[in-house]
Every structure is written in structure tokens, then in C-alpha cells.
Amino acid sequence: MSERSVDGVVVVGSGAAGLAAALAAGRAGVPTTLIESGGFVGGNSAILPWLGFHSRRYQQVVDGIAGEIVAELRALGEASEITLDPVCGSAVSMNSHVYRCVAMRLLREAGVRVMLHTLLVDVVRAGDRVTGVVVQRKSGSELVAGDVFVDATGDGDLSALAGADWAKGRTADGRVQAPTLVFRVGGIDREQFVAGLMRADIGFRDLLADHPVALDRLRERLPTQQVIVLGGFAGLIKQATEAGELDVPASRVVGVKTHPPDELVAVTTKVAVFDPIDADSLSDAYADAYAQVMPLMNFFVKWLPGFKSARLLEIAPMLGIRESRRIMGDYVLTTDDVQAGRTFDDGVAVGAYHIDIHTPDGSWVDSRSVRPYDIPLRALTVRGVENLFVAGKCMSASHEAIGSTRVITTCMAQGQAVGTAAAHAVHNRVGIRDVPIGPLQAALLRGGAVLRATLPEPDPDLIERIGIID
Ligand SMILES: Cc1cc2nc3c(=O)[nH]c(=O)nc-3n(C[C@H](O)[C@H](O)[C@H](O)COP(=O)(O)OP(=O)(O)OC[C@H]3O[C@@H](n4cnc5c(N)ncnc54)[C@H](O)[C@@H]3O)c2cc1C
Incomplete structure (x- = not known):
């Protein structure tokens, strides 16, 4: 088995969460590798329109890398305007092919090494640390070593292989949301x-x-x-x-x-x-x-x-899987957290998409309103592992809360947060739980992210014009 030492950040999975994590870490000047089993970057975000930039009261809750990519596609004439919607908050459609090209270029400009057609198959641990991931490639298997790892596989493969606890589906019967081939x-x-x-x-x-x-x-x-x-x-x-x-x-x-x-x-x-x-x-x-x-x-x-x-x-080139493993972090975001719009001192992203559960029998959806809520960093640190973040639809949350956090824009906001935090940890040689929250939040705001401090108030004119359903 050949070996590659990154001495930096290793992100596995290049969907909305992994792409944003790798861009954030790479742009912060840290050696960053992005590992993806498919032949393109973007995962499900490269197949679908993007929902949930806004709350149901039309407050913009996500910007940053997600907003930047949409702005770039709009400048190219390859995306719609961001359209406000009473159920989804907002929606934007884009030419997914051009998005893939833009995403690949942005990764290159950020100095990220992208390994496509590269499947994560094992994890090497020393005590409570992940020291490397074993990947299978056309050329054979390879050990990719690093300092901080990000599980953005959507299935939580990296965390599960590292021995982390996880849950799957509804508490009652373990069934997940029905998948869809778009x-x-x-x-x-x-x-x-x-x-x-x-x-x-x-x-x-x-x-x-x-x-x-x-x-x-x-x-x-x-x-x-x-x-x-x-x-x-x-x-x-x-x-x-x-x-x-x-x-x-x-x-x-x-x-x-x-x-x-x-x-x-x-x-x-x-x-x-x-x-x-x-x-x-x-x-x-x-x-x-x-x-x-x-x-x-x-x-x-x-x-x-x-x-x-x-x-x-x-x-679509891949089956759309709405829900898979939910990795247990230091905190598990609850259904009540998202419905009540809870704030956290270590909030590093804001979500506001409704709880949108496509019932496991595939018949229809179960939708519940939420209020803009913080995603705390401790719901993105994998419990029991010193140097592993999780982001995206496999983050640490309840089945119902994932029904909200899983939307593309919110996954990107999580990715940007963990990529920025991972870069800070590598730069300053501190553990991921020792990254100081104030400077991390300041870095995220500099990167255009929306946090609680910058969350706009609802605009009564928009509410009057679009209508409100909760
Ligand atoms: C059918 C469907 C419709 C949806 N509609 C919308 C919508 O209209 N708008 C919206 O905003 N959201 C929508 N969502 C939700 C949203 O698309 C996803 O929840 C979100 O894109 C998940 O992003 P992610 O980065 O967590 O995971 P993913 O997009 O699943 O990315 C994970 C990546 O990791 C890679 N990977 C997995 N395992 C490994 C491994 N072992 N080794 C290497 N690589 C690996 C995968 O190939 C993939 O590229 C929809 C979801 C589905 C399934």
C-alpha cells in the first residue's frame, strides 16, 4: 500500500458539506485533500436546485460559500434568481453541469488536492486519534495520513469505520426517509x-x-x-x-x-x-x-x-439518499432545538429549513415548521474521536432535526464551519475542541457566513408580499 502524508486536513466526501469544508480549509492556507468515490464533485448538490437560503419569514440564514457559488453561476447566466417560497424559504435552480465545473475550479484555486474515483475503505486509529484513511483507487490502495479529518460522506462512513457511535432512521423502527432517483x-x-x-x-x-x-x-x-x-x-x-x-x-x-x-x-x-x-x-x-x-x-x-x-x-448519476447514518457528536441536535429556534454559544451555522421528512413508504412528506436555529460546533465534533469532524446529512442530530439540516445550503454552511475550524486547529496546533469559538465565528463572518449575530430581522414587507404559513 502506498502512503501519502498530508499534514493537514483530509475531507472525505465532496457533496455540499465536503466541498465547502475543503474550500474553507484550502483557502485558509492549510494543505487539504478531498477524497470522493464518484467522478465529479458536488454529490447531491450537483443534481438538484438549492433550497433554504431563507427562513419561512424570509430572513437570509445562509450565505458564505453557498452564496458565493450561486452569485458566480448567476453572473455566468447559469442560475436563477433566489426565489422566495412560503414552504421552502427560498429556492434557486442552476445548471448543475456548470456548477460542477465552477466547483472544480474553485477547489484548484484554493490549492485543494482532489482525489476522484477514490473510495474510503478503512481508517487507521492511534488511541483516540484518526491518523489516516485507507482508500481504494484504480492504482491500488493508499494510506492518506493527516492531522484533522472531516466525515462528509453523507453515510458517516469515516466515523463508523473509526468506531464512532451512530444511529439510523426513526427511533421507533430505524426506517430512513425514502430515496429518489432524480x-x-x-x-x-x-x-x-x-x-x-x-x-x-x-x-x-x-x-x-x-x-x-x-x-x-x-x-x-x-x-x-x-x-x-x-x-x-x-x-x-x-x-x-x-x-x-x-x-x-x-x-x-x-x-x-x-x-x-x-x-x-x-x-x-x-x-x-x-x-x-x-x-x-x-x-x-x-x-x-x-x-x-x-x-x-x-x-x-x-x-x-x-x-x-x-x-x-x-x-441523475447517483441515487438521491435523503438520510443514512446519523453520527453521534458531542451534542445531538434535537427536534425541539430546531422547532424552538435554539441558540448556542458555539453556533457556527444557522438553519431554518422546515422539517421535511419524505416518509419511508415513499408516499408523501411530513412537514413541520422550525425557527432559525444555531448549529453548534459540538454537534459537528465526533464523540470519542479527538480529531474528527462530521458535516452534512450525517451530522449529529435526531431523525426529525436531520429533516431540516439536510438541505444543501445548510450542509454547505456546516461544511464551511468545520473546514474553517479544522484549518484553525492545524495552523495553531490545537485540538479541534480547543479551537476558540470567538475567533472561529469571526473567521466565518469574514468568509461571508450568516451567524446569529448577523441574522436579519424578518422583513414585514416580504411577509406581506409572499405570505406566511406559520
Ligand atoms: C432526492 C433528493 C432530493 C433533494 N432535494 C433537495 C433540493 O431540491 N434542494 C436542497 O437544498 N436539498 C435537497 N435535498 C437534500 C440535499 O440534496 C442533501 O441532503 C445534501 O446534498 C447532502 O449533502 P452532503 O454533502 O451531506 O452529502 P452528499 O451530497 O450525499 O455527498 C456525499 C459525498 O460523499 C461521497 N462518498 C460517500 N461515501 C464515500 C466513501 N466511502 N468514500 C469516498 N466518497 C464517499 C459521495 O459520492 C458523495 O459525493 C434532496 C435530497 C435528495 C436525496
Whole structure:
């Protein structure tokens, strides 16, 4: 086995969390390696629109690296404006391919060594420290040594291999949110589509069904709104199912009408029986999800307004896994923390996306409101390991809290926080729990992050214009 010593930060997983962590650490001047099993950086963030820059009262809760990437894509004409939304706070769609190019360039400019097609398979520990990770590459296996490690694998692979405690799924039965194979549809007639959404019988947004004011205001904005989040059409699915034309777990069409006028990102395949860390279950889930793509396409073409000439453009390169291991940190963010909008002295990011749980049976979602809450650094330090951070959808939180923290923008904010903290620890030769919070928060603010101290007050004009649902 060959060896590579980084004497710096090693980030495993290049999704929203890992990408931001590596950028933050690299930009702070610390040797940084980013390890990714796939052939591109970005993970799920390179497949989907980004949600949750704003709270349900339209306060911007995330900026920093996430905001910078969106601004760069907008300057290139490759992203929508950030669109306020009463359920999701806000949404932005982007050309995911251009995002991947930009992300790779930013990593290079930050001096990050990116190792693609490189699978983490083992961890070397000395006492309570991780001293290296073993990776499998085309050229053989390699030991990558470092000072501080970041688990951004989404599955918590690094922490689990390091012997950390973890939990998975609901407390009652361990079942996780249903996964989805996302696909992109083109050839939609936007005018006909929007006209269809105006019809009272269509019900394109079930989470607004009990909020007629917000729904009416959304309908007024639709003709000019670049991004339209969808979660409904239940009646049409029922009719098609009863007609024997469709047989899928989903009871609603979930998706996002993105900014190219004729395109939609469909998030409607669902796999009802799934264990993300069982390799056979994972393979079977791909097969189940692929089997739903063409029946759903046929359903869209026949039943959805404006979809007569729609066609399949692209299937996501990886199954979208909403929830996997939850790694136990020094603190476990609770459901109550996010619903109450709790503050923490060691807050290093703010989240405000609603608790959005795609039920394990794949039928629909369970949504609950939250207030802007702090993510404390101690929910990102892995319990029992001296030099290991966790960030992203496998952070230390309850099943319900993950339903909020898992959104792309919030994962990026966590990544930026742990990357900045890891760089500080390496620079100053201190343990990750000895990084002083005040200077860390100041560094994050310099990096454009939003923290409690800079969280804006709700704007009554925006609330009046967009409508509010809690
Ligand atoms: C279907 C679906 C739809 C969603 N819709 C939205 C949406 O519209 N907007 C939004 O903001 N959020 C959405 N989310 C949530 C959000 O996309 C994810 O929670 C978020 O992107 C997770 O980021 P992450 O960095 O934690 O993990 P991931 O994006 O999963 O990244 C983890 C990375 O680690 C790599 N990796 C894993 N294991 C290893 C290993 N052993 N060795 C090396 N590399 C490894 C993976 O290849 C991957 O690139 C959605 C999620 C899903 C699944």
C-alpha cells in the first residue's frame, strides 16, 4: 500500500458539506485533500436546485460559500434568481453541469488536492486519534495520513469505520426517509403549464392547501417566477393509478420547475423499502427507481398540463439518499432545538429549513415548521474521536432535526464551519475542541457566513408580499 502524508486536513466526501469544508480549509492556507468515490464533485448538490437560503419569514440564514457559488453561476447566466417560497424559504435552480465545473475550479484555486474515483475503505486509529484513511483507487490502495479529518460522506462512513457511535432512521423502527432517483425533463410548454397550475382543481402545492392567502399570492407570481416548487397533483396520480396507467409509491408529484422555460427536475421516484448502508438494498433501490422513470414520464406527458411534448433529458448519476447514518457528536441536535429556534454559544451555522421528512413508504412528506436555529460546533465534533469532524446529512442530530439540516445550503454552511475550524486547529496546533469559538465565528463572518449575530430581522414587507404559513 502506498502512503501519502498530508499534514493537514483530509475531507472525505465532496457533496455540499465536503466541498465547502475543503474550500474553507484550502483557502485558509492549510494543505487539504478531498477524497470522493464518484467522478465529479458536488454529490447531491450537483443534481438538484438549492433550497433554504431563507427562513419561512424570509430572513437570509445562509450565505458564505453557498452564496458565493450561486452569485458566480448567476453572473455566468447559469442560475436563477433566489426565489422566495412560503414552504421552502427560498429556492434557486442552476445548471448543475456548470456548477460542477465552477466547483472544480474553485477547489484548484484554493490549492485543494482532489482525489476522484477514490473510495474510503478503512481508517487507521492511534488511541483516540484518526491518523489516516485507507482508500481504494484504480492504482491500488493508499494510506492518506493527516492531522484533522472531516466525515462528509453523507453515510458517516469515516466515523463508523473509526468506531464512532451512530444511529439510523426513526427511533421507533430505524426506517430512513425514502430515496429518489432524480430525473430532468425538457420540452415543457411553460405557458400551458402555468395556466394549468392556476386551475383550482389541480392542487400543485398540497403543503399550501390550508394557507389560501399564501397560495393565492404564489399563483399571482407564477407567470413571472423563474423557479416553481411542486408537491401535489394528487388527484391526477390517483386517476392514472385507478386507470391502471401508473403504479408508483408516490402519491404526489414532487419536483421543481427550474429556470430554463421548458425544464423540470422531477423528484417523484420513491423507493419504499431501503437501507442505505446495505449494499444489496442500495443496488435493488437503483433497479426499483429506474423502473419508475418511464412510467412517470408517460404519466407526465399524458396528464400534466404543458407536458404533451415533454421528453426525458437526463437521469441523475447517483441515487438521491435523503438520510443514512446519523453520527453521534458531542451534542445531538434535537427536534425541539430546531422547532424552538435554539441558540448556542458555539453556533457556527444557522438553519431554518422546515422539517421535511419524505416518509419511508415513499408516499408523501411530513412537514413541520422550525425557527432559525444555531448549529453548534459540538454537534459537528465526533464523540470519542479527538480529531474528527462530521458535516452534512450525517451530522449529529435526531431523525426529525436531520429533516431540516439536510438541505444543501445548510450542509454547505456546516461544511464551511468545520473546514474553517479544522484549518484553525492545524495552523495553531490545537485540538479541534480547543479551537476558540470567538475567533472561529469571526473567521466565518469574514468568509461571508450568516451567524446569529448577523441574522436579519424578518422583513414585514416580504411577509406581506409572499405570505406566511406559520
Ligand atoms: C432526492 C433528493 C432530493 C433533494 N432535494 C433537495 C433540493 O431540491 N434542494 C436542497 O437544498 N436539498 C435537497 N435535498 C437534500 C440535499 O440534496 C442533501 O441532503 C445534501 O446534498 C447532502 O449533502 P452532503 O454533502 O451531506 O452529502 P452528499 O451530497 O450525499 O455527498 C456525499 C459525498 O460523499 C461521497 N462518498 C460517500 N461515501 C464515500 C466513501 N466511502 N468514500 C469516498 N466518497 C464517499 C459521495 O459520492 C458523495 O459525493 C434532496 C435530497 C435528495 C436525496
